Amino acid sequence: MSTAVATIDTTRPAIPLSRLVKVELRKMFDTRSGFWLMMSIGIVATIATIACIIFVPNDNLEYSVFGTAIGVPFAILLPVVAILSVTGEWSQRTGLITFTLLPHRGQVILAKAIAAILVAVVSMIFSFAVGALGNVIGSALNGVDTTWDVSLADMLYIVLANILGLMVGFMLGVLIRNSAGAIVAYFVYSFVIPGIFGFLAATQDWFEKIQPWIDFNDAQTPLFDGGPSGEQWAQIGTSSLIWFIIPLTLGVMAVLKSEVK
Amino acid sequence: MFVPLPAGRLGVMITVEGLTKTYGGFKAVDNVSFECRPGAVTGFLGPNGAGKSTTMRIMAGLTPASAGEARVGGVLYQDIPNPGTQIGVLLDASAQHAGRTGREILTLSALTMGLPMSRVDDMLKLVSLTPEESKRRVRNYSLGMRQRLGIANALLGDPKILILDEPANGLDPAGIHWMRSLLREYANRGGTVLLSSHLLHEIEVIADEIIVIGNGRIVAQGTKAELLQTAGTFVKAGDMSALANALTSAGITASPSGDGGLRSEATPEQVGKAAASAGVALVELRPAEGAGLEEMFLELTSDTQREEITPEGAQS
CATH class of the missing domain: 3.40.50.300 (P-loop containing nucleotide triphosphate hydrolases)
Structure with missing residues (x-):
């Protein structure tokens, strides 16, 4: 052996974040389950549009009706996409390769978050387009005037609400790191907890007063209702601290320290 | 540091x-x-x-x-x-x-x-x-x-x-x-x-x-x-406990090897003499050289396993 033995080159360019985002986007679609999860969002949106045309009374056929019908399946399924993107690394043990190729786990998590938000934004645009198409066709078929009752600002609020929902799913994925567990936790968060909080608010005065400040679901309602006021923005902020920022911070800290097996 | x-x-x-x-x-x-x-x-x-x-x-x-x-x-x-x-x-x-x-x-x-x-x-x-x-x-x-x-x-x-x-x-x-x-x-x-x-x-x-x-x-x-050149002796007798006693009383340390015999750092001559003086009939006596890594592997792992009672197959 000569002294020119190959050694580690620390001057090579690091892996750029943009490349990681591309890889993470690809990973969301490249399995059969991932592909059909994304497809099902599109299929459900189309079915919801058709159902609106058929079943909604003619004088109620407005763009907002389509938006709501399509928005619900998105709100339910998009967080699952985000959850699986994170938990798969543990549940399927692909993290063994992912975190070996990039030993900075924070960057992988960041890339996943960006990829999930990109998917959310693109699918929301898709849903608005399908809804618009449904609105035009529906009103033509039923011989009524096409009503555009959703402004661009409303759309942006809805996109934001969906991103917040998606990020809660993402947070649960990071925190729990198990596909089934995180999905169950997400459904508890979005279907069980609002019921409990609603009951509490109805029976306890003190809780009703603080609920908007601590209930992330409740605080987001103005986003679907023409946009929050200054105080309501503050309520989104404080409740996100409890339901998103603090648990996400704990989850990321655990991911950075935990053992990948 | x-x-x-x-x-x-x-x-x-x-x-x-x-x-x-x-x-x-x-x-x-x-x-x-x-x-x-x-x-x-x-x-x-x-x-x-x-x-x-x-x-x-x-x-x-x-x-x-x-x-x-x-x-x-x-x-x-x-x-x-x-x-x-x-x-x-x-x-x-x-x-x-x-x-x-x-x-x-x-x-x-x-x-x-x-x-x-x-x-x-x-x-x-x-x-x-x-x-x-x-x-x-x-x-x-x-x-x-x-x-x-x-x-x-x-x-x-x-x-x-x-x-x-x-x-x-x-x-x-x-x-x-x-x-x-x-x-x-x-x-x-x-x-x-x-x-x-x-x-x-x-x-x-x-x-x-x-x-x-x-x-x-x-x-x-x-x-x-x-690692293949493990010096020492491999020995096997019909009555293994008698052999072990004979070696111990002759001051020769031996440990069980993988395949039912004993391995010792002593030479085959020393082991043979100890067995003969105790009247233990040997079945096998040979230098451990060339016995392969297998014996060493088994011996080494059984050594460490005896010191600490760790369940077999404890997962890392």
């Missing part, structure tokens, strides 16, 4: 120093130190649960060490930019998303490392996975095919160093010989290889240098030639 070894110190590529990993009160890896040279295949041999995988995961930055550190070329794994292009790692061939195709798994790694897609085809060819096989989902792969895919993934970035955990597991004998020639050629070109196995035979076939680990501790290390 550790004083890091100078980067690229001649003849050493991987340096593991005082590595310890504790889970609760259990020491999975206990003060492990070794080095791997370029141009050689280093075999990491030990029974299941001996700490091989934990050591390798620490080396790849997946498991934080409780004490000590592992450096490659003088650098911590976390500080290597785009590490896949410098160190090829295979930690568990089964740790794959079952729903992805073999080709897709390599494509994801190639994209992450920023490699041309032609590398994917090159590596599939190298590990003899046909285009049809590469388009199947990993769920339908045999363990041997997963190992080949894992090796392809490790070699994808054309690294100078390979860290492979149980790569021969699930390969048929032909596959093991294929891997031997692959790794031999790789080492001959100046590459550094560290591979683990719980099967002595695989290590004997593939490795030049051997590190033996049992219960988290290194129990022997050296070149294959050195």
